[in-house]
Amino acid sequence: MDRRSFLVTTGVAFAQAPSTPTAVIGVGNRGTYLLESVLAQPNAKVVALCDNKPDRLDKAATKAGAHSPKTTTDWRRIIENRDVEAVYIATPPHLHAEMAVAALGAGKHVYCEKPIGVTPAQVAAVVAAARNAKRVFVAGQQLRSHSQLSEAVAKIHDGLIGDILAIKAQRHATGDLPYDSTSGDWYYDVTKSGGYLIEQSVHNLDVCNWVLGQRPVRANGFGAIRLHKNEPPGRTIFDCGTMSFEYPGGAQVSFTQNVFHPRGMPHGGQNVLVYGSKGAVDLMYACTFYPLGAGEPVEIAAKRQEPAHAHTVAFFEAIQKGKAVPADVKVGAEAALTAILGHEAMAKGNTVTWNSLGVNL
Ligand SMILES: NC(=O)c1ccc[n+]([C@@H]2O[C@H](COP(=O)([O-])OP(=O)(O)OC[C@H]3O[C@@H](n4cnc5c(N)ncnc54)[C@H](O)[C@@H]3O)[C@@H](O)[C@H]2O)c1
Structure with missing residues (x-):
């Protein structure tokens, strides 16, 4: 029996969660924690990392070394990267809206740290983009999990x-x-x-x-x-x-x-x-x-x-199994x-x- 037939016959293939190629923008305090939460998921696939501070980027790339992620100091490279299906945004608050709107516009699922915006106009822009995009959007209000x-x-x-x-x-x-x-x-x-x-x-x-x-x-x-x-x-x-x-x-x-x-x-x-x-x-x-x-x-x-990384689990369950998110x-x-x-x-x-x-x- 070849490996594929074995997996299918034993059901192992069905037990494997599908992978969702993921990127993190902003790998400071919170972004590092979120990166760890992604790495802890079954079949995690971290394909890209971004931070405009090269030392933080290097540290994060080392942490995710087994995944050989691409690294960049320019967040727009993440948006353009067609391999990326899901994006975590953990930059300072005033940058969330612009990044989330661009990521949703490029067809990516988005986990956006709180606050999703610091002005009414920023919040309105994220709401409009999330509703148009029909992709999963999770706000980092993780107490909901x-x-x-x-x-x-x-x-x-x-x-x-x-x-x-x-x-x-x-x-x-x-x-x-x-x-x-x-x-x-x-x-x-x-x-x-x-x-x-x-x-x-x-x-x-x-x-x-x-x-x-x-x-x-x-x-x-x-x-x-x-x-x-x-x-x-x-x-x-x-x-x-x-x-x-x-x-x-x-x-x-x-x-x-x-x-x-x-x-x-x-x-x-x-x-x-x-x-x-x-x-x-x-x-x-x-x-x-x-x-x-x-x-x-x-x-x-x-x-x-409390289960570890419950908010990230909910994000991936929404992408991979269509479940409702706790903080839309x-x-x-x-x-x-x-x-x-x-x-x-x-x-x-x-x-x-x-x-x-x-x-x-
Ligand atoms: N949900 C929570 O409980 C929780 C906890 C802590 C922080 N946060 C949120 O996470 C966000 C980040 O907070 P933090 O404490 O990690 O801050 P931080 O300063 O440690 O991290 C932000 C990172 O973003 C990077 N960055 C800044 N501008 C950038 C740009 N233009 N392109 C790419 N990278 C850029 C910085 O270099 C830094 O590494 C904030 O919105 C904060 O409110 C949420």
């Missing part, structure tokens, strides 16, 4: 806590990114990162949208550089902010962020407390339901070992626009409406 969180959110959607009245959410950090870190060259420039809210809190705001099943109608807030004035020199991103978002039907989200929460002091980190007419759920850490009145707290989704372009767009809404409200110190962003989803 978190199984414990998904189970807890499903129970809230099933009515466990009654009507959702309000959410208190936050992202408090014990410090800023080191200025000389890989991301230090873009993170502190609000035109490149969008700021702390758009670049990082977009995850937490997405969880609020997910639980509520909608996006806000308006927001107001205040943001400022209170501690890290001109640190690093030229800094244009806030180091703290306080916002209120109002959702259709009246549910309210109050959100705070800062980068000066002392290490060890309680109530720091990331929290999403969801208040309903029957009680509240502490979503991010404990997935515990606290009933109103006399009842005892109940764990609604047990802590578990609408999820990515609504998350980015919610953060942009909050940022604009803080920047103006005024109420800003969703409709004024001018993006039709």
Whole structure:
């Protein structure tokens, strides 16, 4: 029996996942992690890598050495490369939209890191391109692939806590990114990162949208550089902010962020407390339901070992098996626009409406 007949007879050939020739653009912190997630897939095929910093490109090429990927410092070579079927985009946020639109236009499946854009126009361009392209598009809102969180959110959607009245959410950090870190060259420039809210809190705001099943109608807030004035020199991103978002039907989200929460002091980190007419759920850490009145707290989704690289698994299952993705372009767009809404409200110190962003989803 030749090798092919053996494989077919034994069914081994059917067990093999099809390969999807993949490229990664931007192999810094996140891009390296995403590259590892691709390499961990059965039958992975990394055909090309791109970064405009040659040292990072070399490091990534070594990591994927067994695949002998082509390397380039010019991301347009990736778009032109007909061998590439799927592209990961893990460059700084202000570059996502242009790269995603070009990749989708060239017929490639796209995994685009969050935020998918830092301006309403960028987000609108990605939405239009993803809808025209009819290719798989995944936004890097990977909390949507978190199984414990998904189970807890499903129970809230099933009515466990009654009507959702309000959410208190936050992202408090014990410090800023080191200025000389890989991301230090873009993170502190609000035109490149969008700021702390758009670049990082977009995850937490997405969880609020997910639980509520909608996006806000308006927001107001205040943001400022209170501690890290001109640190690093030229800094244009806030180091703290306080916002209120109002959702259709009246549910309210109050959100705070800062980068000066002392290490060890309680109530720091990331929290999403969801208040309903029957009680509240502490979503991010404990997935515990606290009933109103006399009842005892109940764990609604047990802590578990989350499957490795679940968001990348979902991306390939969508490409190879036609499954639905956990964070499609609408999820990515609504998350980015919610953060942009909050940022604009803080920047103006005024109420800003969703409709004024001018993006039709
Ligand atoms: N989903 C998550 O949890 C998560 C976590 C961290 C970062 N991120 C996102 O990933 C993105 C990258 O963040 P990071 O921390 O990896 O930043 P980083 O600075 O470490 O990496 C970005 C890389 O892009 C490269 N780059 C910049 N301009 C380029 C260009 N024109 N062409 C090719 N390469 C270019 C840089 O040289 C760098 O290596 C950001 O959007 C960030 O929000 C997501």
